[in-house]
Amino acid sequence: MLRWGTAMLxxxxxxxxxxxxxGEIRLPPPVFTGQGSVEEALKARRTVRHFARRSLTQAQVxxxxxxxxGVSDPRGxxxxxxAGATFPLELYLVAGERGVEGLPAGVYRYLPGSHALAPVxxxxxxxxxxxxxxxxxxxxxxxVMVVIAxxxxxxxxxYGQRGIRYTHMExxxxxxxxxxxxxxxxxxxxxxxxxxxxxxxxxxxxPREHEPLIIMPVGYK
Ligand SMILES: Cc1cc2nc3c(=O)[nH]c(=O)nc-3n(C[C@H](O)[C@H](O)[C@H](O)COP(=O)(O)O)c2cc1C
Numbered sequence: 001m002l003r004w005g006t007a008m009l010x011x012x013x014x015x016x017x018x019x020x021x022x023g024e025i026r027l028p029p030p031v032f033t034g035q036g037s038v039e040e041a042l043k044a045r046r047t048v049r050h051f052a053r054r055s056l057t058q059a060q061v062x063x064x065x066x067x068x069x070g071v072s073d074p075r076g077x078x079x080x081x082x083a084g085a086t087f088p089l090e091l092y093l094v095a096g097e098r099g100v101e102g103l104p105a106g107v108y109r110y111l112p113g114s115h116a117l118a119p120v121x122x123x124x125x126x127x128x129x130x131x132x133x134x135x136x137x138x139x140x141x142x143x144v145m146v147v148i149a150x151x152x153x154x155x156x157x158x159y160g161q162r163g164i165r166y167t168h169m170e171x172x173x174x175x176x177x178x179x180x181x182x183x184x185x186x187x188x189x190x191x192x193x194x195x196x197x198x199x200x201x202x203x204x205x206x207p208r209e210h211e212p213l214i215i216m217p218v219g220y221k
Contacts, residue, residue: 021111021114021116021118023118023119024111024114024116024117024118025103025108025116025117025118025119026114026115026116027058027059027061027062027065027066027115027116027117028058028059028062029062029115030062030063030066030067030070030115031063034184034185035184036183036184038180040183040184041179041180041181041183041184042180044183045179045180045183046188047189047190047191048188048189048190048217048219048221049138049190050138050141050221051138051141051142051143051188051217051219051220051221052219052220052221053141054143054219054220055098055099055100055101055143056099056100056101056143056144056187056218056219057100057101058100058101058102058103060185060187061093061095061100061103061144062115063181063185064146064178064181064182064185064187064218065091065093065110065115065146066079066112066115067079067177067178067180067181068080068091068146068148068174068175068177068178068181069089069091069112069148069174069177070110070112070115071112071113071115076113078112079174079177080170080173080174080177081170081173082170083155083158083159083163083166083167083169083170084155084158084159084166086154086155086157086158086159086163086166087154088150088151088152088153088154088155088163088167088170089148089149089150089167089170089171089174090109090110090148090149090150090151090210091109091110091112091146091147091148091149091174092107092108092109092110092120092146092147092149092204092206092212093107093108093109093110093117093144093145093146093147094107094125094126094129094144094145094146094147094204095107095108095143095144096124096126096140096142096143096144097124098143099124099126099142099143099144100143100144103117104122105122105123105124105125106119106120106121106122106123106124106125107119107120107121107125107204107205108120120204120205121204121205125203125204126139126140126142126145127140128203129145129195129200129203129204129215132195132196132199132200132203133192133194133195133196133200133215134194134195134196136192136194138190138217139190139192139215139217141217141219142190142217142218142219143218143219144217144218144219145215145216145217145218146178146215146216146218147200147204147212147214147215147216148171148174148175148212148213148214148215148216149206149210149211149212149213150167150170150171150210150211150213151209151210151211152164152167152209152211153209155167155170168213171213171214175191175214175216178216178218179191179216182218186220187218187219187220187221188218188219188220188221189216189217189218190216190217190218191214191215191216192214192215192216192217193213193214193215195212195215197211197212200212200215
């Protein structure tokens, strides 16, 4: 019988051994063992609004994005549950200047299938995102922000109006995944729902159908 660690290594190789497309930035594969327990992460989780000036590594960023809504099963299932496996969520990374070691400041789309980042637009947009979030200046202290957006049509095509409710539930699952993974990595996360939708979507150059729902600044506390 395969031991758990070996099984996870095999799964990792199966899921993340494909090649990234042109222009995509391959992230280090996620790891499936950690220092602390789920209970410790649950106990420690708080909305963090002050961050140290310290860069994250690409491994940390890859782990955070994978935990939020990455692929965890060869059948394509994700770390967050999804009504009817319709997977309406899209993750974007807003990386600040020196926010992530070796990664230029900019906005990147997370590609769960290849566990890679696709550059969307360059530049340090953290200040502009904070201003679009009713001037919550604390957000710009974080080296990165994860924006969870949704393409509602993927879910409403199957469930009609109820798909909107299901999509909002799914964002909650993904957001809590990110909170808990941040804690387990010795980091902290905040969560922001107060922002001007259209201003934010324009700043991040989101496709029209990707509607931003939550912004989560992440970094060292
Ligand atoms: C959907 C949602 C939107 C939120 N929006 C903001 C926000 O815009 N700004 C902020 O500082 N906190 C925001 N929060 C964080 C809450 O203020 C916070 O969760 C609450 O005070 C409880 O604290 P805790 O998360 O540390 O347990 C939001 C939380 C949720 C769930």
